[in-house]
Amino acid sequence: NAGVTQTPKFQVLKTGQSMTLQCAQDMNHNSMYWYRQDPGMGLRLIYYSASEGTTDKGEVPNGYNVSRLNKREFSLRLESAAPSQTSVYFCASSVRPGQNTEAFFGQGTRLTVV
Amino acid sequence: GNSVTQMEGPVTLSEEAFLTINCTYTATGYPSLFWYVQYPGEGLQLLLKATKADDKGSNKGFEATYRKETTSFHLEKGSVQVSDSAVYFCALIRGRGGADGLTFGKGTHLIIQP
Numbered sequence: 001n002a003g004v005t006q007t008p009k010f011q012v013l014k015t016g017q018s019m020t021l022q023c024a025q026d027m028n029h030n031s032m033y034w035y036r037q038d039p040g041m042g043l044r045l046i047y048y049s050a051s052e053g054t055t056d057k058g059e060v061p062n063g064y065n066v067s068r069l070n071k072r073e074f075s076l077r078l079e080s081a082a083p084s085q086t087s088v089y090f091c092a093s094s095v096r097p098g099q100n101t102e103a104f105f106g107q108g109t110r111l112t113v114v
Numbered sequence: 115g116n117s118v119t120q121m122e123g124p125v126t127l128s129e130e131a132f133l134t135i136n137c138t139y140t141a142t143g144y145p146s147l148f149w150y151v152q153y154p155g156e157g158l159q160l161l162l163k164a165t166k167a168d169d170k171g172s173n174k175g176f177e178a179t180y181r182k183e184t185t186s187f188h189l190e191k192g193s194v195q196v197s198d199s200a201v202y203f204c205a206l207i208r209g210r211g212g213a214d215g216l217t218f219g220k221g222t223h224l225i226i227q228p
Contacts (some may be wrong), residue, residue, distance in 0.1 A: 104182070
């Protein structure tokens with residue numbers, strides 16, 4: 001019963017390096033999300049994918065790109081990492097977009113950019 | 115736009131004390147309201163939800179009532195336990211689709227002392 005799986009769990013990058021955070025869900029959900037969590041800021045939406053084949057910007061998309069590879073997988077890419085992107089990143093999924101649907105979260109990726 | 119305001123912690127209580135964590139929101143339309151909990155080192159889990167005015171969500175002894183007149187969704191528990199120590203997030207999904215996911219408050223760190 002895996003739910004939402006994120007890899008890696010921890011990563012240290014140097015400024016300017018690139019990397020891709022991977023997320024996969026096995027619940028046949030249509031919608032997937034990427035959030036970042038910073039101290040005193042709560043969680044903020046970076047990008048979301050309401051359904052396979054669509055992606056849209058959230059509150060803080062600058063410096064990131066996403067790919068909805070298929071229904072299961074939604075990756076987040078940092079093309080040129082900056083110290084301001086040091087954060088904990090959470091992927092989430094829900095069966096469909098809308099009010100009455102619960103979001104399920106992965107365990108997070110703790111990223112440090114030095 | 116949408117926003118969620120919750121009391122910031124840390125909130126420190128003794129075991130068996132009464133808990134209230136305040137949450138108020140600003141949103142267009144009729145949002146659904148949620149409380150999520152994050153235990154150390156883990157992702158977020160849904161604690162309870164309410165989808166319309168006067169609904170009461172409840173789970174694991176926690177309760178919250180959707181109050182449209184005061185735009186509030188305060189979390190309460192009659193007798194807290196050490197195992198309730200965690201970070202609690204109030205969140206909403208806006209009305210009319212909510213495809214862009216959850217809007218979170220900043221989180222309240224709850225510490226229960228034996």
